[in-house]
Amino acid sequence: xxxxxxxxxxxxxxxxxxxxxxxxxxxxxxxxxxxxxxxxxxxxxxxxxxxxxxxxxxxxxxxxxxxxxxxxxxxxxxxxxxxxxxxxxxxxxxxxxxxxxxxxxxxxxxxxxxxxxxxxxxxxxxxxxxxxxxxxxxxxxxxxxxxxxxxxxxxxxxxxxxxxxxxxxxxxxxxxxxxxxxxxxxxxxxxxxxxxxxxxxxxxxxxxxxxxxxxxxxxxxxxxxxxxxxxxxxxxxxxxxxxxxxxxxxxxxxxxxxxxxxxxxxxxxxxxxxxxxxxxxxxxxxxxxxxxxxxxxxxxxxxxxxx
Amino acid sequence: xxxxxxxxxxxxxxxxxxxxxxxxxxxxxxxxxxxxxxxxxxxxxxxxxxxxxxxxxxxxxxxxxxxxxxxxxxxxxxxxxxxxxxxxxxxxxxxxxxxxxxxxxxxxxxxxxxxxxxxxxxxxxxxxxxxxxxxxxxxxxxxxxxxxxxxxxxxxxxxxxxxxxxxxxxxxxxxxxxxxxxxxxxxxxxxxxxxxxxxxxxxxxxx
Numbered sequence: 001x002x003x004x005x006x007x008x009x010x011x012x013x014x015x016x017x018x019x020x021x022x023x024x025x026x027x028x029x030x031x032x033x034x035x036x037x038x039x040x041x042x043x044x045x046x047x048x049x050x051x052x053x054x055x056x057x058x059x060x061x062x063x064x065x066x067x068x069x070x071x072x073x074x075x076x077x078x079x080x081x082x083x084x085x086x087x088x089x090x091x092x093x094x095x096x097x098x099x100x101x102x103x104x105x106x107x108x109x110x111x112x113x114x115x116x117x118x119x120x121x122x123x124x125x126x127x128x129x130x131x132x133x134x135x136x137x138x139x140x141x142x143x144x145x146x147x148x149x150x151x152x153x154x155x156x157x158x159x160x161x162x163x164x165x166x167x168x169x170x171x172x173x174x175x176x177x178x179x180x181x182x183x184x185x186x187x188x189x190x191x192x193x194x195x196x197x198x199x200x201x202x203x204x205x206x207x208x209x210x211x212x213x214x215x216x217x218x219x220x221x222x223x224x225x226x227x228x229x230x231x232x233x234x235x236x237x238x239x240x241x242x243x244x245x246x247x248x249x250x251x252x253x254x255x256x257x258x259x260x261x262x263x264x265x266x267x268x269x270x271x272x273x274x275x276x277x278x279x280x281x282x283x284x285x286x287x288x289x290x291x292x293x294x295x296x297x298x299x300x301x302x303x304x305x306x307x
Numbered sequence: 308x309x310x311x312x313x314x315x316x317x318x319x320x321x322x323x324x325x326x327x328x329x330x331x332x333x334x335x336x337x338x339x340x341x342x343x344x345x346x347x348x349x350x351x352x353x354x355x356x357x358x359x360x361x362x363x364x365x366x367x368x369x370x371x372x373x374x375x376x377x378x379x380x381x382x383x384x385x386x387x388x389x390x391x392x393x394x395x396x397x398x399x400x401x402x403x404x405x406x407x408x409x410x411x412x413x414x415x416x417x418x419x420x421x422x423x424x425x426x427x428x429x430x431x432x433x434x435x436x437x438x439x440x441x442x443x444x445x446x447x448x449x450x451x452x453x454x455x456x457x458x459x460x461x462x463x464x465x466x467x468x469x470x471x472x473x474x475x476x477x478x479x480x481x482x483x484x485x486x487x488x489x490x491x492x493x494x495x496x497x498x499x500x501x502x503x504x505x506x507x508x509x510x511x512x513x514x
Contacts, residue, residue: 001414018416025417029401035454040404068404298404303413 001299004117004124007133008174016178020143022295023288030067030291041070044301047100049092050127051077051107056262056286057127057137061104064293070301073100088112089119096120102301105129110167123300131165131226137261138171140292142179144285145216148257153180158210159201160186161220161242161269164193164231168261169220173201186210188242190231207242211251218259219244219270235268245271249279257281331485334504337466337497340482341379344464345386347480348433355431355460364393366459368427371399372436372448373418378499379466380435396423396430400455405447422455432458433480437495439465442476467506469493 001018002010011019030036046065048058058074065072075095077083082091092103102123105113110130117124128134146152157176163169163185176183177200184202185192196203204210211217222238232238244258252258258270258279266272275282332340348369349362356363364387371380377399384395401418403409434448445463452461464480469487487493487508494507 022417025401025419026404029404029417029420033455037454038404039450040409299414302409 003300004113004126005135005296005300006113006117006124006126008135008138008171008178010135011139011175011178013178013180016139016142016175019139019292019295019299020146022299023139023143023291024147026294026298027288027291037067037069039069040298041065041068041301044070044101045073045099046070046102046104046297046301047073047075047095048127049075049095049103049105051082051088051105051112052128054106054127056289057106057134060286060289061125061127061136061293063290064297067290068294068297070101070297088116092116092120096122102297125296125300128167130167131170132167133171133174134167134261135171135175136289136293136296137168138175139296140285140289141168141172141218141259141261142175142181143288143292144259144281145181145257147284147288148281149215149255152176155181155215156184156213157181157216157218158184158186158207158214159218159220160207160210160244162191162222162231163187163196163220164191165223165226166220169218172218173199177201184210184214186242188232188238207244207248208251211248212253215253215256216259217244217252217256218261219264221261221263222265222269239268243267243269243271244274246273249274249277252279259285262286329507330505331493331508332467332483332504332506334498337504337506340466341382342386342390344466344480344482345383345390348383348387348464349391351462351479352431361393362391363431364391364395366429366431368396368398368423368430368432368458369464370422370427370432370434370448370452371397372434372444373399373401375437375495375497375500376435377418378497379437383435383464398422398427400434400448400451402444402447402451405450407443407447420451420455427452427456427458429457429459431460431462433462433464435464437466437497438493439463439468439476439478439481440471440493442472442474445476446474466495467493 001015048061050058062072100122104125104127105116106127107129110132112129113124113126126133126135159169173183184204186204186207260282264270352363352367369380369384371377380397384397387395399421401420403417462479465478466482467485468478468481469485471489492509496505498504
């Protein structure tokens with residue numbers, strides 16, 4: 001494993017499989033235990049450096065670090081010296097001077113974790129940077145698929161929706177390709193990036209045609225906060241063409257699953273009855289996130305000298 | 308106490324056994340040692356719980372420490388069953404996440420942790436490992452057990468005790484005591500993991 005986890009491409013097939021296997025062992029070791037805590041990272045400090053709002057990712061990383069007995073410091077840009085104009089670099093160096101061993105960073109600027117990784121000695125984990133990557137989300141999605149379907153090799157995954165703004169899609173495409181799955185992206189042409197032709201994916205504009213051939217449907221959130229232009233005529237029209245409702249769900253294979261990284265816009269990209277159906281892994285994904293992030297923190301920090 | 312367990316046996320390894328020349332224990336020796344330890348487990352379980360219908364064996368759990376403690380625990384359980392007619396529960400406790408030397412030796416892949424249905428609360432747990440050396444693996448295993456339940460008592464069975472303890476830990480059941488120097492390596496090979504049973508002592512850090 002490399003020292004940092006910045007993008008899905010940092011993991012080759014062996015590393016990615018090691019993370020998933022480690023997460024499975026941790027899951028199994030902690031299942032049904034009274035004391036859901038391991039002493040592995042005692043004395044290490046993990047800083048959650050969040051420049052963007054987040055509920056599940058920050059809590060998930062916090063819980064993962066705490067279950068491994070690391071000390072956790074939560075830093076959010078609101079209410080910190082960032083509002084006095086402190087730069088990312090100075091903030092990171094300040095945190096490291098106080099003895100942080102790993103920085104989990106979320107930032108609205110794509111590439112911020114890469115810059116950070118050059119400035120600090122500890123490990124940097126990307127928890128989402130702009131429209132670039134969110135590698136631990138891709139790992140927990142792959143873990144969820146493997147648990148539900150028993151394999152990743154040859155699994156047909158449809159990633160549907162706002163691919164243009166989605167770091168989840170970018171990380172998933174990279175990681176799923178590494179692990180041997182076949183990915184099709186489905187989106188209106190305005191929500192696909194210019195360079196999509198160079199990605200290892202099939203491209204489709206017709207959701208109804210893709211669904212019967214998919215083992216996994218991954219719905220993406222329509223990211224209204226990143227849309228400063230009109231990418232589609234109206235929410236209703238988007239929902240009609242690219243939303244997953246009960247009728248579309250009935251086109252799926254019997255064993256196919258429906259995923260969503262959250263937070264959901266119910267009624268927009270996914271209908272409530274789909275989100276709450278037995279095919280949906282949305283709640284499972286959140287639970288798996290903690291195990292996968294424990295595996296990542298263990299593999300990145302376990303063998304290092306403390307700062 | 309550990310030394311009383313081992314009978315005086317100074318004969319050289321038997322020729323014809325499928326073991327490397329110079330092996331400390333051949334495959335036949337390993338089988339004999341495991342048999343003897345199984346008998347001792349039966350005796351000790353009976354002594355710890357006099358008057359119980361199957362000699363205290365129903366509360367016994369043999370918990371192997373990966374890698375080679377796990378197949379050893381299964382073998383001991385099979386021999387105990389063969390000698391006593393009572394089935395014995397077996398478990399595995401992976402200690403990787405409890406080690407104190409991760410920083411020195413780096414992270415490694417985890418092994419499964421498996422406990423018998425009903426857990427280890429109020430059971431007689433015997434930890435099983437291949438080689439007892441510094442005692443740090445056993446300390447890690449004791450920490451792991453503490454998080455998994457509250458056994459009535461915990462004992463330790465090892466195939467080879469090579470000395471050089473760094474912690475106040477001793478084994479209750481020892482297959483063979485082997486005086487070694489720290490520069491030597493003691494390697495236990497088992498059919499399940501290495502293709503054949505044998506115990507080797509080599510000089511220096513080969514491999």
